[in-house]
Amino acid sequence: MKYLLVEDNAELAQAVTSRLRLDGHSVDHASKIADAVGFAQAGEYDLILLDIMLPDGDGRTFLKQHRAAMNDTPVIVLTARSQVSDRISMLDLGADDYVTKPFDHAELEARCRAVLRRKNGSARSVLQVGDVEFDAVGGQLHVKGQPVELRNRELRLFELLINARGQVFSKQKLVDRLFSYDDDVSENAVEVYIGRLRKHLDGSDVQIKTLRGLGYRLDHDG
Amino acid sequence: MTAEVNARGSLRTRLALILTGGAAVLAVILYVAVRALSAQIAQQGQDNVLAASMSSILDSAVIRDGQVSLDFPYSSLSMLTTDADDRVFYAIREDGQLLSGYGDLEVPDAMPEGQIFTTSVMGGDPVRVATGARRLIAADGQRTVSVSVAQTQDALSNTLNGISRNVAVLGLGFFALATALATWAASDTSAQLRRLTTSVTRRGPQDLSPVARPVPSEMVPLVGSLNTFMSRLDHTLTQSEDFIAEAAHRIRTPLATVRSHAEATLQRVDRPDNRTALLSMVRAIDESSRAAGQLLDHAMVTFRAENLERVEVDIAALLAELVQRMTPIADMKDIRLELRASGSAHLLGDPILLQNAFRNLIDNALKYAPAETVVEIEVGDNSGVFVSVLDNGPGFDLDEIETLSGRFVRGRDTGNKVGSGLGLTIAQAVTEAHGGQMTLGNREGGGACALVQF
Numbered sequence: 001m002k003y004l005l006v007e008d009n010a011e012l013a014q015a016v017t018s019r020l021r022l023d024g025h026s027v028d029h030a031s032k033i034a035d036a037v038g039f040a041q042a043g044e045y046d047l048i049l050l051d052i053m054l055p056d057g058d059g060r061t062f063l064k065q066h067r068a069a070m071n072d073t074p075v076i077v078l079t080a081r082s083q084v085s086d087r088i089s090m091l092d093l094g095a096d097d098y099v100t101k102p103f104d105h106a107e108l109e110a111r112c113r114a115v116l117r118r119k120n121g122s123a124r125s126v127l128q129v130g131d132v133e134f135d136a137v138g139g140q141l142h143v144k145g146q147p148v149e150l151r152n153r154e155l156r157l158f159e160l161l162i163n164a165r166g167q168v169f170s171k172q173k174l175v176d177r178l179f180s181y182d183d184d185v186s187e188n189a190v191e192v193y194i195g196r197l198r199k200h201l202d203g204s205d206v207q208i209k210t211l212r213g214l215g216y217r218l219d220h221d222g
Numbered sequence: 223m224t225a226e227v228n229a230r231g232s233l234r235t236r237l238a239l240i241l242t243g244g245a246a247v248l249a250v251i252l253y254v255a256v257r258a259l260s261a262q263i264a265q266q267g268q269d270n271v272l273a274a275s276m277s278s279i280l281d282s283a284v285i286r287d288g289q290v291s292l293d294f295p296y297s298s299l300s301m302l303t304t305d306a307d308d309r310v311f312y313a314i315r316e317d318g319q320l321l322s323g324y325g326d327l328e329v330p331d332a333m334p335e336g337q338i339f340t341t342s343v344m345g346g347d348p349v350r351v352a353t354g355a356r357r358l359i360a361a362d363g364q365r366t367v368s369v370s371v372a373q374t375q376d377a378l379s380n381t382l383n384g385i386s387r388n389v390a391v392l393g394l395g396f397f398a399l400a401t402a403l404a405t406w407a408a409s410d411t412s413a414q415l416r417r418l419t420t421s422v423t424r425r426g427p428q429d430l431s432p433v434a435r436p437v438p439s440e441m442v443p444l445v446g447s448l449n450t451f452m453s454r455l456d457h458t459l460t461q462s463e464d465f466i467a468e469a470a471h472r473i474r475t476p477l478a479t480v481r482s483h484a485e486a487t488l489q490r491v492d493r494p495d496n497r498t499a500l501l502s503m504v505r506a507i508d509e510s511s512r513a514a515g516q517l518l519d520h521a522m523v524t525f526r527a528e529n530l531e532r533v534e535v536d537i538a539a540l541l542a543e544l545v546q547r548m549t550p551i552a553d554m555k556d557i558r559l560e561l562r563a564s565g566s567a568h569l570l571g572d573p574i575l576l577q578n579a580f581r582n583l584i585d586n587a588l589k590y591a592p593a594e595t596v597v598e599i600e601v602g603d604n605s606g607v608f609v610s611v612l613d614n615g616p617g618f619d620l621d622e623i624e625t626l627s628g629r630f631v632r633g634r635d636t637g638n639k640v641g642s643g644l645g646l647t648i649a650q651a652v653t654e655a656h657g658g659q660m661t662l663g664n665r666e667g668g669g670a671c672a673l674v675q676f
Binding site for chain 2: 053101180
């Protein structure tokens with residue numbers, strides 16, 4: 001996925017950018033409305049993350065221009081405002097969703113996923129590994145041509161593993177990515193989800209290996 | 223918020239009283255004037271007939287054989303006949319000596335060739351007297367003959383009474399009409415004020431725009447001051463809202479930065495004690511940002527609940543939107559939000575407040591419900607709109623259920639869940655502002671149930 005992040009706080013922008021890159025997305029960063037307009041015209045973005053208070057104006061101005069230019073790239077507003085009326089006015093201006101700062105990265109990710117699924121049903125990038133077909137946006141998995149129903153956490157876990165094939169993930173890392181920090185979960189909870197994924201992948205040439213003491217890795221035989 | 227206004231008297235009553243009082247005075251003056259005028263005219267009529275009678279008697283006076291002799295026609299007195307059978311008196315005197323008639327008729331000393339009208343009393347009744355005199359030349363000198371003709375005034379007073387009655391009726395009618403006009407004028411004037419009042423009181427608490435409808439010129443200064451006052455208030459409110467938004471921005475942006483860094487670091491750190499430190503950092507950030515948000519929300523709820531805006535709200539549609547908005551968060555825990563609407567549920571209220579209240583209830587359910595369960599939201603109208611949020615979590619501790627909606631009160635078994643202790647307070651305040659009731663309880667077979675009834 002290609003993201004445009006419009007945020008004037010350099011520190012926050014850097015943190016969000018590095019986190020999105022960690023998930024395998026490419027990110028352009030603009031710190032002013034003027035820059036953002038230029039980026040949005042030049043590049044094809046899948047999603048725009050927009051801060052509201054910017055040095056050269058209100059993010060809502062950008063939103064208005066963006067929609068007036070018939071650009072239908074989905075926009076998620078990052079706002080520190082908590083007034084409901086503010087949020088409603090942003091949705092009225094054509095924002096697709098909003099997250100309130102400080103946001104849980106997992107929540108941002110979940111909202112991005114939901115918006116992308118709602119917005120562009122057709123233009124999807126489907127990942128093909130062996131006899132497994134995976135559509136991360138649509139949340140669809142086909143194993144040997146057969147559709148498999150995935151729950152949200154299974155989906156996120158599988159996305160993580162398949163995007164970094166051959167890389168080992170410790171249980172701890174997986175817990176961090178799957179659960180929010182106020183959930184009291186033990187590392188064993190991950191085993192449940194790994195178990196379910198293995199069942200879904202049964203008979204396929206894609207497998208999840210356990211490396212004792214290290215973690216898990218998704219492998220493709222052949 | 224609404225201060226007692228010191229009211230004294232009513233503009234409308236005062237105006238009506240002044241106009242009616244004026245009309246009453248005018249009616250009395252009309253009555254008196256018409257009556258006096260008609261009395262004068264009637265008196266003149268009687269005087270003319272009396273004078274004619276008196277003259278015709280006086281004209282018949284001649285000197286015959288050295289004696290004064292009067293031979294007046296019958297018509298001289300019959301012309302005085304009236305419907306009311308007024309009595310007629312006369313007195314004829316020669317040089318002050320009574321020749322004929324009633325000696326007790328009081329008469330003035332008449333000058334020759336003149337007419338005098340007087341009012342006197344005969345037999346207890348008032349009479350009008352016309353007196354005239356003539357000088358006759360006889361062989362032995364001249365003699366003065368005076369004639370007085372008097373008539374009681376029964377017919378006259380009958381006529382006057384008739385006229386008085388008519389004038390009284392006319393005056394009363396005039397008064398009644400004037401009273402009606404006064405009432406109309408008073409209510410029309412006060413209606414102008416009332417219309418202005420209605421157009422101001424009907425506004426929602428957010429509407430601080432100037433009064434645009436035309437008003438009478440006398441009210442322009444009042445409306446002008448009102449407009450100035452409202453624009454100042456609007457300015458102040460906007461400023462404080464902007465201030466809150468700006469403050470939230472200033473606090474939350476650095477919090478967001480710290481949180482993102484902490485989260486990113488957590489991905490790279492493996493040592494358990496470092497991880498614990500980072501985790502508690504993230505939790506502390508979440509706690510403080512949530513508390514900041516909830517405090518702002520709570521302030522907003524308190525402010526809006528006092529000036530409740532009432533519009534028709536489709537609760538089922540509002541919940542549907544809310545559920546759609548919260549689904550991504552529920553998805554993260556593999557919790558399904560299920561909205562069950564039975565029939566339509568409409569309510570007069572403030573949609574922003576109601577949304578806030580329901581969001582807090584659903585938030586709570588999501589926080590405590592275990593993964594891969596269903597949070598059910600029911601809405602319907604069962605002699606009053608109701609909304610219930612049901613989860614499969616541990617439920618409420620029955621001992622502390624009464625205190626949970628207090629400010630900053632949190633349950634004992636909240637573990638590591640991030641919360642401010644204001645969610646249920648907000649939901650409760652919103653429900654009560656809409657005249658509803660919030661009941662917390664546990665479901666049979668486990669799980670919490672929050673029921674809101676309006």
